Amino acid sequence: MMTGGIDHPLRVFVPSLDAYERFIRERIHPIPKIASINTSFAYGVVKQERVFPIVRG
Template identity: 65%
Template sequence: MDAKDVQIIRVLQENGRLSNQELSEKVNLSPSPCLRRLRLLEKQGVIKGYTALVDQKAYGLPLTVFIQVRLERHNTEAVRTFEQRVKMIPEIMDCYITTGGSDYLLRVVCQDLDAYEFFVRETLHNVPGIASIDTSFAYSVVKQGHVFPEISETQ
Protein backbone atom coordinates (compact mmCIF):
# COMPACT_ATOMS: atom_id res chain seq x y z
CA MET A 1 0.00 0.00 0.00
CA ASP A 2 1.25 3.43 -0.85
CA ALA A 3 0.18 6.88 0.36
CA LYS A 4 -2.59 7.12 -2.28
CA ASP A 5 -4.09 3.80 -1.14
CA VAL A 6 -4.06 5.06 2.46
CA GLN A 7 -5.77 8.26 1.30
CA ILE A 8 -8.47 6.25 -0.51
CA ILE A 9 -9.08 4.16 2.62
CA ARG A 10 -9.32 7.18 4.91
CA VAL A 11 -11.80 8.95 2.60
CA LEU A 12 -13.94 5.80 2.41
CA GLN A 13 -13.85 5.38 6.19
CA GLU A 14 -15.24 8.90 6.47
CA ASN A 15 -17.96 8.23 3.89
CA GLY A 16 -18.32 4.78 2.33
CA ARG A 17 -21.22 5.90 0.13
CA LEU A 18 -19.14 8.08 -2.17
CA SER A 19 -19.39 7.34 -5.86
CA ASN A 20 -16.15 6.49 -7.65
CA GLN A 21 -16.31 9.93 -9.28
CA GLU A 22 -16.55 11.66 -5.89
CA LEU A 23 -13.82 9.46 -4.42
CA SER A 24 -11.48 10.10 -7.33
CA GLU A 25 -11.96 13.86 -6.93
CA LYS A 26 -11.22 13.74 -3.19
CA VAL A 27 -7.98 11.78 -3.70
CA ASN A 28 -6.90 13.63 -6.86
CA LEU A 29 -6.97 10.66 -9.24
CA SER A 30 -8.88 10.16 -12.43
CA PRO A 31 -11.82 7.75 -12.05
CA SER A 32 -10.28 4.72 -13.83
CA PRO A 33 -7.05 4.49 -11.78
CA CYS A 34 -9.03 5.23 -8.62
CA LEU A 35 -11.42 2.35 -9.33
CA ARG A 36 -8.50 0.02 -10.15
CA ARG A 37 -6.85 0.84 -6.83
CA LEU A 38 -10.14 0.39 -4.97
CA ARG A 39 -10.81 -3.02 -6.54
CA LEU A 40 -7.24 -4.13 -5.74
CA LEU A 41 -7.64 -3.06 -2.09
CA GLU A 42 -10.87 -5.08 -1.96
CA LYS A 43 -9.28 -8.10 -3.65
CA GLN A 44 -6.31 -8.01 -1.25
CA GLY A 45 -8.70 -7.94 1.73
CA VAL A 46 -7.52 -4.54 2.94
CA ILE A 47 -11.09 -3.31 2.44
CA LYS A 48 -13.22 -6.11 3.88
CA GLY A 49 -16.64 -4.71 3.04
CA TYR A 50 -19.02 -1.81 3.47
CA THR A 51 -21.55 -1.21 6.20
CA ALA A 52 -23.88 1.38 7.71
CA LEU A 53 -22.97 2.98 11.03
CA VAL A 54 -26.12 2.73 13.12
CA ASP A 55 -26.90 4.66 16.30
CA GLN A 56 -26.97 1.98 18.99
CA LYS A 57 -29.49 3.80 21.21
CA ALA A 58 -31.83 4.64 18.34
CA TYR A 59 -31.72 0.98 17.30
CA GLY A 60 -32.88 -0.02 20.78
CA LEU A 61 -29.65 -1.37 22.33
CA PRO A 62 -28.46 1.51 24.54
CA LEU A 63 -26.47 -0.57 27.05
CA THR A 64 -22.80 -1.27 26.31
CA VAL A 65 -21.05 -3.75 28.56
CA PHE A 66 -17.39 -4.71 28.64
CA ILE A 67 -16.79 -8.17 30.01
CA GLN A 68 -13.41 -9.56 30.97
CA VAL A 69 -13.39 -13.35 30.76
CA ARG A 70 -10.82 -15.70 32.23
CA LEU A 71 -10.83 -19.34 31.14
CA GLU A 72 -10.44 -22.32 33.48
CA ARG A 73 -7.94 -24.00 31.16
CA HIS A 74 -5.79 -22.74 28.33
CA ASN A 75 -5.46 -25.85 26.21
CA THR A 76 -6.26 -25.85 22.51
CA GLU A 77 -9.67 -27.46 22.89
CA ALA A 78 -10.86 -25.08 25.63
CA VAL A 79 -9.78 -22.03 23.66
CA ARG A 80 -11.28 -23.31 20.41
CA THR A 81 -14.60 -24.14 22.09
CA PHE A 82 -14.85 -20.74 23.77
CA GLU A 83 -14.00 -18.81 20.61
CA GLN A 84 -16.41 -20.81 18.45
CA ARG A 85 -19.27 -20.23 20.89
CA VAL A 86 -18.52 -16.51 21.20
CA LYS A 87 -18.69 -16.12 17.41
CA MET A 88 -22.28 -17.44 17.45
CA ILE A 89 -23.63 -15.05 20.11
CA PRO A 90 -25.19 -11.98 18.46
CA GLU A 91 -25.03 -9.74 21.55
CA ILE A 92 -21.22 -10.00 21.53
CA MET A 93 -20.12 -7.32 19.10
CA ASP A 94 -16.35 -7.67 19.63
CA CYS A 95 -14.09 -10.22 21.26
CA TYR A 96 -10.40 -9.51 21.86
CA ILE A 97 -7.71 -11.81 23.22
CA THR A 98 -5.95 -9.85 25.93
CA THR A 99 -2.94 -9.95 28.21
CA GLY A 100 -3.01 -9.42 31.95
CA GLY A 101 -5.54 -10.77 34.42
CA SER A 102 -8.14 -11.83 31.86
CA ASP A 103 -7.95 -13.83 28.66
CA TYR A 104 -10.65 -12.06 26.62
CA LEU A 105 -12.41 -8.71 26.50
CA LEU A 106 -15.95 -8.77 25.11
CA ARG A 107 -18.04 -5.79 24.04
CA VAL A 108 -21.70 -6.65 24.45
CA VAL A 109 -24.81 -4.61 23.62
CA CYS A 110 -28.17 -5.05 25.37
CA GLN A 111 -31.53 -3.35 25.77
CA ASP A 112 -31.28 -2.87 29.53
CA LEU A 113 -30.02 -4.41 32.79
CA ASP A 114 -32.69 -7.11 32.73
CA ALA A 115 -31.61 -8.14 29.25
CA TYR A 116 -27.98 -8.19 30.40
CA GLU A 117 -28.84 -10.39 33.38
CA PHE A 118 -30.69 -12.77 31.07
CA PHE A 119 -27.71 -12.76 28.67
CA VAL A 120 -25.28 -13.69 31.46
CA ARG A 121 -27.50 -16.33 33.07
CA GLU A 122 -28.84 -17.97 29.92
CA THR A 123 -26.09 -17.44 27.35
CA LEU A 124 -22.69 -16.65 28.80
CA HIS A 125 -22.94 -19.12 31.71
CA ASN A 126 -23.67 -21.84 29.15
CA VAL A 127 -20.33 -21.32 27.40
CA PRO A 128 -18.07 -24.06 28.75
CA GLY A 129 -14.69 -23.37 30.28
CA ILE A 130 -15.25 -19.91 31.77
CA ALA A 131 -13.57 -19.46 35.17
CA SER A 132 -14.57 -15.85 35.82
CA ILE A 133 -16.55 -12.95 34.39
CA ASP A 134 -15.84 -9.33 35.33
CA THR A 135 -18.33 -6.76 34.06
CA SER A 136 -18.00 -3.00 33.47
CA PHE A 137 -20.88 -0.89 32.21
CA ALA A 138 -20.24 2.04 29.89
CA TYR A 139 -22.51 4.92 30.82
CA SER A 140 -21.42 7.32 28.09
CA VAL A 141 -19.33 7.48 24.92
CA VAL A 142 -16.65 10.15 24.69
CA LYS A 143 -15.20 9.02 21.36
CA GLN A 144 -15.97 6.20 18.97
CA GLY A 145 -13.63 6.26 16.01
CA HIS A 146 -14.18 4.80 12.57
CA VAL A 147 -11.27 6.36 10.70
CA PHE A 148 -7.79 4.97 11.35
CA PRO A 149 -5.07 7.43 12.28
CA GLU A 150 -2.46 8.22 9.68
CA ILE A 151 0.47 5.84 9.55
CA SER A 152 3.79 7.48 10.38
CA GLU A 153 7.00 5.98 9.19
CA THR A 154 9.37 5.19 12.05
CA GLN A 155 13.05 5.86 11.66
Protein backbone atom coordinates (compact mmCIF):
# COMPACT_ATOMS: atom_id res chain seq x y z
CA MET A 1 0.00 0.00 0.00
CA MET A 2 1.22 3.47 -0.84
CA THR A 3 0.24 6.97 0.14
CA GLY A 4 0.21 10.06 -2.07
CA GLY A 5 -0.34 10.81 -5.74
CA ILE A 6 1.91 9.47 -8.45
CA ASP A 7 2.89 10.94 -11.83
CA HIS A 8 6.07 8.99 -12.55
CA PRO A 9 6.90 6.44 -9.87
CA LEU A 10 10.56 5.76 -9.16
CA ARG A 11 11.57 2.95 -6.84
CA VAL A 12 14.76 3.77 -4.95
CA PHE A 13 16.70 1.35 -2.73
CA VAL A 14 19.01 3.10 -0.27
CA PRO A 15 20.42 2.07 3.12
CA SER A 16 19.01 5.02 5.08
CA LEU A 17 16.88 8.15 4.96
CA ASP A 18 20.06 10.23 4.87
CA ALA A 19 21.19 8.32 1.77
CA TYR A 20 17.76 8.88 0.21
CA GLU A 21 18.00 12.61 0.86
CA ARG A 22 21.48 12.73 -0.74
CA PHE A 23 20.15 10.80 -3.76
CA ILE A 24 17.28 13.24 -4.23
CA ARG A 25 19.42 16.36 -3.75
CA GLU A 26 22.37 15.19 -5.85
CA ARG A 27 20.74 13.11 -8.59
CA ILE A 28 17.08 14.13 -9.01
CA HIS A 29 16.94 17.87 -8.16
CA PRO A 30 19.58 18.76 -10.81
CA ILE A 31 17.48 17.24 -13.64
CA PRO A 32 16.06 20.09 -15.74
CA LYS A 33 12.28 20.64 -15.93
CA ILE A 34 11.38 18.73 -12.76
CA ALA A 35 8.81 21.02 -11.16
CA SER A 36 8.34 19.17 -7.88
CA ILE A 37 9.14 15.95 -6.07
CA ASN A 38 6.69 14.17 -3.80
CA THR A 39 7.91 11.25 -1.71
CA SER A 40 5.78 8.31 -0.60
CA PHE A 41 6.93 5.38 1.50
CA ALA A 42 5.51 1.87 1.46
CA TYR A 43 4.04 1.01 4.84
CA GLY A 44 2.65 -2.43 4.07
CA VAL A 45 2.49 -5.21 1.50
CA VAL A 46 -0.76 -6.16 -0.23
CA LYS A 47 0.63 -8.72 -2.66
CA GLN A 48 4.13 -10.21 -2.66
CA GLU A 49 4.82 -10.89 -6.35
CA ARG A 50 7.54 -9.52 -8.59
CA VAL A 51 6.34 -10.65 -12.03
CA PHE A 52 3.36 -9.23 -13.87
CA PRO A 53 0.91 -11.88 -15.07
CA ILE A 54 0.57 -12.52 -18.81
CA VAL A 55 -2.69 -11.05 -20.11
CA ARG A 56 -4.05 -12.65 -23.24
CA GLY A 57 -6.86 -11.36 -25.37
